[in-house]
Amino acid sequence: MSRALNADEQEVLEALIDRVERIVSLGTAVELAGTTVLSGPGPAPDYTLFHQRFALLGHRMRELRFVVREDLPDTVGANAVISDGPFPSVQEIQLRPGMVGPGTRTLTARALTLVHELAHSLKEGLTHPVKDYAYRTGWAWGHLPAVLAQDNADTYAEAAALLAERDEDAWGQYQVLGRVAAQRGRLLRREGVTTLGSALAWLDIVVNRAWVRANDCAGFAEVAFGEARWNTPEWSVWQHHAPLLALEQWLELWGFIGERRPHDGAVGLRAEDRAAVAELFGYLSELKHAVDRIDPVPVEEGDRIVYDLTSGALRIPRAAVNRGPLALANLVLGALVEATAARPAAERFGRMGREVVHALVGEDRWEEREAVATLRTAFAGVPAVQPSADQWATLAIELQAAVLEDVRTRWEGLSRYIPVVAAMPEEVDRKVLGELAVAFGEDVDLLHTLNGRMPVPRPLVTNLIGMLTAVTPYLVKAEERQQAELAALEARLRKLL
Numbered sequence: 001m002s003r004a005l006n007a008d009e010q011e012v013l014e015a016l017i018d019r020v021e022r023i024v025s026l027g028t029a030v031e032l033a034g035t036t037v038l039s040g041p042g043p044a045p046d047y048t049l050f051h052q053r054f055a056l057l058g059h060r061m062r063e064l065r066f067v068v069r070e071d072l073p074d075t076v077g078a079n080a081v082i083s084d085g086p087f088p089s090v091q092e093i094q095l096r097p098g099m100v101g102p103g104t105r106t107l108t109a110r111a112l113t114l115v116h117e118l119a120h121s122l123k124e125g126l127t128h129p130v131k132d133y134a135y136r137t138g139w140a141w142g143h144l145p146a147v148l149a150q151d152n153a154d155t156y157a158e159a160a161a162l163l164a165e166r167d168e169d170a171w172g173q174y175q176v177l178g179r180v181a182a183q184r185g186r187l188l189r190r191e192g193v194t195t196l197g198s199a200l201a202w203l204d205i206v207v208n209r210a211w212v213r214a215n216d217c218a219g220f221a222e223v224a225f226g227e228a229r230w231n232t233p234e235w236s237v238w239q240h241h242a243p244l245l246a247l248e249q250w251l252e253l254w255g256f257i258g259e260r261r262p263h264d265g266a267v268g269l270r271a272e273d274r275a276a277v278a279e280l281f282g283y284l285s286e287l288k289h290a291v292d293r294i295d296p297v298p299v300e301e302g303d304r305i306v307y308d309l310t311s312g313a314l315r316i317p318r319a320a321v322n323r324g325p326l327a328l329a330n331l332v333l334g335a336l337v338e339a340t341a342a343r344p345a346a347e348r349f350g351r352m353g354r355e356v357v358h359a360l361v362g363e364d365r366w367e368e369r370e371a372v373a374t375l376r377t378a379f380a381g382v383p384a385v386q387p388s389a390d391q392w393a394t395l396a397i398e399l400q401a402a403v404l405e406d407v408r409t410r411w412e413g414l415s416r417y418i419p420v421v422a423a424m425p426e427e428v429d430r431k432v433l434g435e436l437a438v439a440f441g442e443d444v445d446l447l448h449t450l451n452g453r454m455p456v457p458r459p460l461v462t463n464l465i466g467m468l469t470a471v472t473p474y475l476v477k478a479e480e481r482q483q484a485e486l487a488a489l490e491a492r493l494r495k496l497l
Contacts, residue, residue, distance in 0.1 A: 002067040002094055009100035013066055016100070019111040020118070021058035026163040027051065035162040037155050038146040041378065045146035053130070054156060057118045064121060069094040077113040080120040082128055084240075090121045090128070105421060105429035108164050112157050112174060119156040130156070131368055132212065133205060133375070136176040138292065140208075142188055143201035145378065148371055172413050179446065182406035183296060183399050190398070193391050194321055195382055196296060199328035202379045206329070207284070207291045209372055210360035213247070214284040217360075220244040221277035224268030230260075243363040250359045251277065254352060279348050280356070286345040287353065290336045297453065298396040300389060305331050307339040311449060322386040325379040333357065400450050404460055407443050415467045422474045434479030437486055440468065444489050451496055461496045468493065 005013060029051045038045035072079060077099050081091040099110050119130040133152045134140035141154075149155045161174035187197030220241070232238075238245070248269075251257045257273035269277070293312035302317040314332065321328060337353030340346050349356050364372060387395065414436070424430055447456055447464075468490055476483045 001071075002069040002092070005066060005068055005095075005100060008102070009068065009097075012100040012102070013095075015104075015107060016111050016114060017058070017061050019107050020061050020114055020160075023108075023111060023115070023160045023164050023167070024055060024058040026167055027054045027159065031163060032159055035159045037159045037162070038149045040142060040144045040146060040149055042145035042147075045149075050150045050155075050159075053119070053122055053150070054159065056122060057115060057156065060118050060121050061114065064090060064118075065092045067092050067094055068097055068100065070097060072096045077110065078117045080117040082120065087126055088128060090123075093117050093121070101428070103426055103428040105424060105426075105432070108168065108174060112160050112164070115160040116153045116157040119153040127367065129367075131371070132208065133368075133371060134201075135208070136161075137178075137180060138208070139180065139184055139197075139200040139204040139294070140202075141176075141181075141184060143198065143205075144375075148375065151371065172409065173417075177406060177410055179295065179403050179406060180292070182402040186395075186398050186402040187296075190395060191382075193385065193387050193395065195323065195325045195328055195385055196298075196316065196321060198325035198379055198382050199323075199332060200294065200296070202325050202375070203329040203332050204291055205372065205375060206357060206361050207288050207333070209364055209368060210357045211281075211284040211288045212368075213360040213364055214281040216365070217244060217247055218278045218281045221248075221269050221274045224266040225260075227262055227265055227267055230262075230267040243365070243369075247359060247363045248277075250363075251280075254355070256280075256348060276348060279345070282345040283349045283353075283356075284360070286340050286343050287336055287357070290340055294332075296399060298392050298399070300392065305335045307332075307335040309339045309343075313449075318387060318389065318392040321392075322384050324384045325382050326376070327384075330354070397454065400454060403446070403450060404456060407447065408460060408463065411443070411464055411467045415471055418471045418474050422478065430478055433475055433477075434482065436471075436475055437479075437482040437489070440489055441485065444492050447496060448492070456496050458497055461493055465490060465493050 029047055032051050032054060033045075033047045038047060038050060069079070072094060077096050079094045081094060082088045083091055093114075099113065120128060122128060122130055129151050130153050131151060132154070133148055134144050134154065136154045136158055144152055144155075158175075164174050165171050184197065184200075187194075187200070191197060248257065248260070252259055257276050258270060260267050260269055268274075290307065290309070290312075294307070294314045295312045296314050296316055298316050298318065300318055302315070303319040304317065305320050306315045307313070308315070314335065320331060323331070333354055337350065340353070341350040343350075346353070361369075361372060363369075418433065418436070421430060421433055447461075450456055468486065472483075472486050475486060
């Protein structure tokens with residue numbers, strides 16, 4: 001359930017509004033073009049419409065109603081609620097409590113979350129044109145042509161992030177770094193050697209859209225129709241609901257649910273069938289999580305792509321990649337479906353995972369379906385490539401090197417950032433320092449995984465040990481229990497020497 005903001009939260013919201021308006025004010029046509037956020041495949045981008053929309057974001061924030069919703073998922077900082085039907089409108093923007101919590105350290109990061117949701121709220125004619133096709137954290141980032149990138153919410157967040165970094169002289173602070181971004185960038189530069197980057201991008205788009213649509217299905221399953229309306233055959237009455245009804249028919253055909261039945265003057269699904277449809281979203285969340293964790297590992301041996309659910313490693317034999325992006329993506333999807341089959345969320349739908357994903361995308365919302373069809377055509381036009389043994393081995397080295405460079409870059413950023421945070425006056429802002437041993441530990445785990453494939457360079461390890469040693473006093477002062485954890489991490493790093 002949602003609630004109104006209290007006085008303290010309203011004060012934080014005002015600070016967020018100011019921050020959004022500051023970022024928007026920086027977004028001149030020239031500055032936005034300088035971010036290159038529309039520079040995907042295809043013709044050179046025109047930033048005119050993107051600039052016009054970006055300029056409206058601060059104004060939209062002053063117009064909208066904000067509420068706090070305690071039960072938003074941990075991964076969702078805010079959510080724009082847009083009404084269903086042929087004439088949609090923004091009802092409100094829901095915020096997790098932390099979005100309007102105390103502290104100033106994360107104000108800009110929170111403002112970027114709001115920029116994403118505000119982009120969804122932009123209205124042109126009868127539609128809200130900005131959707132979700134690719135996320136900054138995912139494999140599809142950088143693969144959208146300009147005409148779709150300007151209709152993608154995270155494009156506005158990325159532009160805002162780059163403008164904020166320039167404004168605060170904080171390069172890398174608000175961009176999305178990490179393993180996926182590093183490997184995705186390397187694959188983009190090797191498009192002539194392999195279609196793997198495009199295949200992972202298409203897979204990301206497909207699974208994300210299926211995930212969104214599964215959530216739509218869960219909401220629609222709760223809707224019952226009056227018998228009089230249910231028996232009305234005119235297409236105009238059912239046009240808006242037709243794709244969701246078609247999805248229910250697929251689920252019925254496959255034996256997952258029963259048909260809608262009349263009861264007490266209304267026609268709807270039985271309770272057990274509504275519960276089954278709700279499970280569909282859980283299953284797609286499992287697949288989406290698997291896509292997000294993919295760690296591509298090119299290998300020479302074998303002919304079958306295999307996904308390791310524990311580590312996220314996607315073992316890709318060279319013999320399997322002589323395919324266009326669509327066919328290769330379908331093979332990877334099959335590997336994910338197989339790997340997740342034993343998960344509780346896959347109990348009902350796992351046996352037909354690929355069919356379920358394709359049905360959800362095939363019956364997407366009208367606007368999104370058209371956009372995804374355009375993307376499909378573009379990816380279908382990318383020819384198959386068979387890399388040589390040397391090229392495939394080199395790619396494996398390059399992907400590992402990209403990850404190692406990302407770790408070094410992020411640790412250098414942290415080594416500059418940690419003393420600044422330690423000097424902040426508010427305890428809530430310094431609290432993050434008490435949690436960083438865990439983040440460092442995840443990177444050390446990653447380094448050991450990579451070292452099992454090929455040795456991590458000794459100079460890099462020595463450099464990382466020096467950075468960890470330098471920040472340890474700040475982290476221990478923030479949380480004394482981290483002393484033992486950090487000492488253990490240093491010892492694990494030394495094992496790589």
